Each structure stands twice: as C-alpha cells, then as structure tokens.
Amino acid sequence: MIERSPFFDALTYAVMIIGLILVVIPFWVVIVAASQSLQEVSRVPISLLPSDQLWANLSEAWARADLGPKMLNSFIVAIGVTIGKITLAAMSAFAIVFFNFKARMICFWLIFITLMLPLEVRIVPTYAIAANALLPFQVILDTFGISWLVQAVSGIQVSLNWNLLNSYTGLILPLVATATGTFLYRQFFMTIPDELAEASKMDGASAMEFFRDVLIPLSRTNMLALATIMFVGSWNQYLWPLLITTDRANFGTVVMQLKALIPAQNGTPDWNVTMAGALIIMLPPLLVVAFMQRWFVRGLISRDK
Template sequence: MIENARSINLVAGLLLVLGIVYIAGPLYLTVATASHTLDFILREGFAWYPGTELLANMGRIITETRIPVQMFNSLVVAFSNALGTSTLSFLAAFAIVYFRIRWAGVVFALILATIMLPLDIRVITTYQVASNIFSPLNAVLDVTGLNALIAQAFGSPVHLELSVLNTHVGLIAPLIAHGTGTFLFRQFFLTLPKDLFKAARMDGAGPSRFMWDILLPLSRTSFAALFVLTFLSGWTQYLWPLVGASTPDMQTAVVGLARLVPDADGQIPDFPMIMAGAVLVSLVPLTMIALLQRYLVQGLVLSEK
C-alpha cells in the first residue's frame, strides 16, 4: 500500500501554520499594542496593525520606571542561577556515576525528589530560612538542649541572626538546588563508554583531570542546554523575587512589569507602556535562545537514554 505523502505533508503543514499563529499571534498583538498611544487603544480597542510609538514607549519605560535596574537584577539572578545550577548538577552527576557510592541510588532518588517540591510549594519555609539563615542551627541547639547548657554556663542562650532578604544572594540561593540538571547530566554520562574512565586512569589521569580535560569538554552541549533552560527559568521567576525582595531596586523585571499595573480602582492602566516593557524585558531571553538554540537542541537530544 502506497501512502499519500502529499496529503500527509498538507496536514503537517497546516498544523505547523496553526502552531505558528497560536504562538506568534499574542507576540504580534503585544508589539502592535506597544507601538500605539493609550488614546488610540482606548478609542480603537485591539491594535491590529503596528503604529509608530514603540521607541517612544520604550523610552518612557527606561526613563520613568525602575525596569532598567530590575532588568539588571534579573540578569544577575538568572545568570548566577544558570551557572550555579549547571556546576552543581555536573559535579553531583559526576560523583553519582563515576564514584563507588554505596547509597548512590538513594541519593539520586532524593535529588530527583526536589523536582516534586518546587520553590513555589515551599516558599513559606524558604522565606523563614532566608529571613534568618541560622534558624536551622538555632533549632538544633534548642532541640538538643545545648542552648540550655550554654545559658547555664554563660547566662544567656545562643541566638544567631543573619537575613539575606533583599539581597542578590537571597534571590539566587533558593533557585540553585534542583534535580533536573543532575538527571540531565547523569543520563548523558550513561551514554559514554564505560571504559572511558578506566582508560583515563591507565594514562595517569586522576578523577579531577578526567573531569576537567575529558568529561567537561564532552558535556559542553549538555552544559549549554541546561544553562539556557535554567537562565530562562531564573529570568521568568516571579513568586520568589516578589516575596524575597520588598524594594523596587532589588526586585526583578517580571515583578516590575506587574507593578506597572495601577492598584487603585478606576485607574486605567497604560497598556502601550506595559506592553513596551514586556517587549523590552523579553529581548534578553529571546536573544539567548537565538544564539544558543543549536546547543540547546543537541544537549537535550544527546542526553536521552
């Protein structure tokens, strides 16, 4: 039986066009709205065609809002999150695969369990720890009774306090530990020849040299793929930057965009200005995807096993 390839191609092409319209449609309306004035939007409703005010609205975003500072905060958070997550995941997967650890399977299962407990679920406990990073130590001293002994010896118990709220460290640290990157690197390491590590040892390469000179260059596509994914995740993170930073100068760009909507009842939002801010904020992740798309696809494909 000969399949009708022409009809299959026609259906596939139609589905592709529908997918492009579904994805690009809202983007087009965003850019079109950002290129008009508020009076035009209030008078005409949807902006079905582009206008001439896009650069002017972007200029207002840069000069009248804190979006530029918040974009810098987003860049610091996203880049540090991507670099920290990629490095920690690489080292964790290297230890699980290439070292003889008795409970390696249990450790890997616990790492994967972090995927089922994202930051949005544990945001309250994360906030409590970030408000005082020594609170777990204080709790251990209280539970074990050491604080009572210290109070008897020195007259007062130990109570350490250090808050990382409203700091870049406080925004970055809770985002780094995640099991997805460890799973990605582990799957890639399992695709490599099993005798590769033994051959490196026969040539006199220790674990550190094997990791830096052999394993890391082979993992560059997986590293780049995970870097892009975690960078986008850090850039679009909303809930934790909203909770962990209370001042406009420490908030991220996504939170800043939400702040552009007026809180007062009856006040009309400046839709073109908000859409111009969305376009401006989207330029950084879109540029990264365009530059590293090849590594993203290769890293995800080569990691499958």
C-alpha cells in the first residue's frame, strides 16, 4: 500500500467479498443441498442454510454410486500418473540438459511438441492404440519384412498384442505421455549452475550419483508442485477413463460416476444425494490444492515461460 485512501480500500474489500461469494456459492450450494432432506431440497426457493441430513446423504451417495472401489481406482490412477510422470520427467529432463548427445535437440522437440495437442483432440486414434499398444511395432516389423523373415525362418507368426482396455496401465500410461513435467524439470535444471556439476565431477561422482544426490534433493519444491498439478489433473480426468473402461464395475473412477448420480428425467429429484456424491468426489483434489498451495502456485507459473 502506497498511500492512504480509505475509499479505495473499502472498494477493494467490497470487490474481494463479491469475488469470494462468486467463487464460494457453488461450494456452498453443494454442501447445503447435501445436508438437506428430499423435501427440503425440493423446496422453491431453497433454503441456503445447512440441515442435518449430511451423513445420511453421504452414505446413500456412497452406496448408490459404489464409491468405495471407485475411490480406490481413482487413487491408484492419480498416484500412478503422478509418480510415473515425475520419474519420467526428471529422467528425460536430466538427459536433455546434462548430456551431450547428438539427437539431444531432436529428442527435446519430439517431447516438447506434445504440449501442443491435448488428449481430447486425438481421442479417437488414441483409443484405437489402447486396444493394442504394440500395434506401431507390429506395423514397423511388417513394413520392413521382419515378421515375414521371422516366420520363414522359425515358423512363428509374429503378432504383437497388448490390450490396455479395462486396465490400470491403460488408464495411466496415456496420461503420462505428455511433456508438462519434462518441461518444468528442464526449466529447473537449466537454472542449476555449471559449477555444481563440475564440483560433483571433481569429487568423483558419476552422472547418476549427481542426479540422485544433488539434483533430486534440490528439486523437491518442483516435485511437490508437479505432484499437485498431476494429482489434480489425473483425478479430474473424465473423457479418457470413460472411453477406456467398458468394465465400469471394476475399473471405473469416481468422476465417471457423477453422471450416474444425476436424477433421471422422470425419477425422484433427489439432488441432495447427487450433491453429496459431488462433494465426496471433489474433496480429495480440493484438499490437495488447499494444502499444497504455496508450492503448487510456484510450479504452475514456472511451467510456462
């Protein structure tokens, strides 16, 4: 604050309070509706004060949408994507920044370009690849006549097949295959002074020791930021899990269950149960963001330019 201006200060608070109401209203409505009984939630206009049915609605939503196993699936996918992405991103950024090899720039661009096209844009063909993840290699073998050669020599017909539909691998891998993390790590590694690498070399540490004992501990803040972004992003995935899991009972995630909780056109309008379900489903990423805010904000910003 530079000068005293009581009027402008009052305006500032007014705007922030209006903003707070705008942002909080949906959360408030979800909580209030989730705590009301069917009669209360169907009243027009609705009361904006919480009632006492929260626990009953939560357990009803939990049972109706089978949220127990679905929660577990969501956690497995979100944690799998987070760990997978951090590991791969750190490794490939290390290779790109600290190694001198011929194809370095090509590799960087091959990975970087994937930032441009989100999964949603290429959803149809990605689905086809999930039905058989080894298809590209089969095609390569076929084109170069290797499968023919193998068959002629050994009599074995080469047919590579790895179906990812209805599997955790299929839910996780395509979400790992983007460059966000790699880019974040690259930006961070670029800020490491040369002297550090030189010193560690002089002390006789190998490349991997430098990576493990110096870079990884230094990048802890980045790791937390990336972990938050990845956890939230993968927990909230909708379109991809919807396509790749035909076996909803065993491999469905919680976010997919939201639609099943919406009251049917001519059914009971029990929005209180729907909102209770929504509350359960939106809570884990919200808690992660609320607790990790300090680190994650920094990571989000340094991700781009």
